[in-house]
Amino acid sequence: MPSTTPEGERQELAAWLRLTLAPGIGGESQRKLLRAFGLPGQVFAAGRDALAQVIGPRAERLLEADVEAALGAALFWAEQPGNRILTLADPDYPPLLLQIPDPPTLLYVRGDPALLSRPALAVVGSRNATPQGLKSAESFAQALAGAGFAIVSGLALGIDAAAHRGALAAGGITIAVVGTGADRLYPARNQALGRQIIETGVMVSEFPLGTPAMAANFPRRNRIISGLARGVLVVEAAPESGSLITARLAGEQGREVFAMPGSIHSPLSRGCHQLIKQGARLVESAQDIFDELGLPPVPQALPTLPAEPPAGSDAGARVLVGLGHDPCTLDDLVMRTGLTADALLAILMGLELEGRVAALSGNRYQRLQA
Missing domain, CATH: 3.40.50.450 (Rossmann fold)
Structure with missing residues (x-):
């Protein structure tokens, strides 16, 4: 199937890909070259000696690396619906990411960029x-x-x-x-x-x-x-x-x-x-x-870390208090609550079904946020 991307855009993206696909040319070297020469097309037009003055012997790797297969696959991938490759020069590149010291030269994106x-x-x-x-x-x-x-x-x-x-x-x-x-x-x-x-x-x-x-x-x-x-x-x-x-x-x-x-x-x-x-x-x-962040309160209920439930006659609340906030063994719960193991197992099963307790390995239980 022929490409639907204009040839100029395709060639420009191909140059970006060549810059990033060459082995041994990391992000720091890529940024040095871009600062020195401009866009990737200008990097590759600069010549071996000029590149070597910026990144030393790695210039050989950049110019001689065989990246044709990977480059072709990436161009094909970028033309599929829902896929996009953003470059540092792309207007859709996320602005916050441009502010970090080492922004990625390329972003491979699936979904809405x-x-x-x-x-x-x-x-x-x-x-x-x-x-x-x-x-x-x-x-x-x-x-x-x-x-x-x-x-x-x-x-x-x-x-x-x-x-x-x-x-x-x-x-x-x-x-x-x-x-x-x-x-x-x-x-x-x-x-x-x-x-x-x-x-x-x-x-x-x-x-x-x-x-x-x-x-x-x-x-x-x-x-x-x-x-x-x-x-x-x-x-x-x-x-x-x-x-x-x-x-x-x-x-x-x-x-x-x-x-x-x-x-x-x-x-x-x-x-x-x-x-x-x-x-x-x-x-x-x-x-x-x-x-x-200096934002106004939002109207919906916001989650908080779980507070201690009040102790009372309710057996479930009694067990939740005994559990505390750490994983707890059944034997420890017997000691903390004074209930029998059989009674505890029945209560714990009910609390688990309600989503208030999770059973862990080793016959242990943990209270969850209500």
Whole structure:
């Protein structure tokens, strides 16, 4: 099928692709060349000696790399409905991303690229989140999306997926920034979610088509998650979590950093507590985020972290008080509540069906936000 893109535009995009597809020519070298010569077409017209004065021996790699197959595949992909490749010179390139020190030279986009310029907040956290963390991420994202923010996250398991689902549940916009090629949906368990995001929102990657999941690429994509947003909310994070990289990058980019506190006994709260000690805004309700951003209150009910339910004659409330906010074994609950194991199991089953308690491995239970 012949191309529907005007030949001039196609040749211009081909030059951008050549610049980014050559192995060993990273973002810093690409930006040096663009600053020195202008558009990519002028870069390639400058000649070997002139290029070498800017990027040294890497000029050989740029001029001699065989990228024809990848270039042709990318041009074909960009001409398919719903696909777009944005360059640094494209008027649709998100303006907030242009402000970061190392903006991606190209963005491979699936969905509506205009959504990348919407006011946005990022919601990130652990891949191995607790049930309460997942519920908090989803409810906060739902409230933020309902107030008009696009929700940015990384399509990973755990908090990322919950944030995307919350935005979709609100009928809002969500942006998935992925660490693979845009032609891949990773991880496999989130493929259906990824397709839903593409249909109503947008998925974006800086990596060439076909790039598989590689550990080194995920920290790199985090600067895009924070760069697209006015602020980053970390819901749950261990001390070595990649979410802390996103928070650090957000601070370096001049974005707001928010962190949700948790139990001092939970490993997944320690990263958030570390951020709070370093100056992140402690968030107990979605309104805290609006206050920090200087926005007026929104009329709908906003989620908050769960408060202690009043103790009384109600057996369910008694069990919820006994659970506290940390995972708890059945034996511990027997000690805390004075109820028999059989009675507790019946009450816990009812609370689980009501969505107030989650059963965990190891005969443990955790209270969820009401």
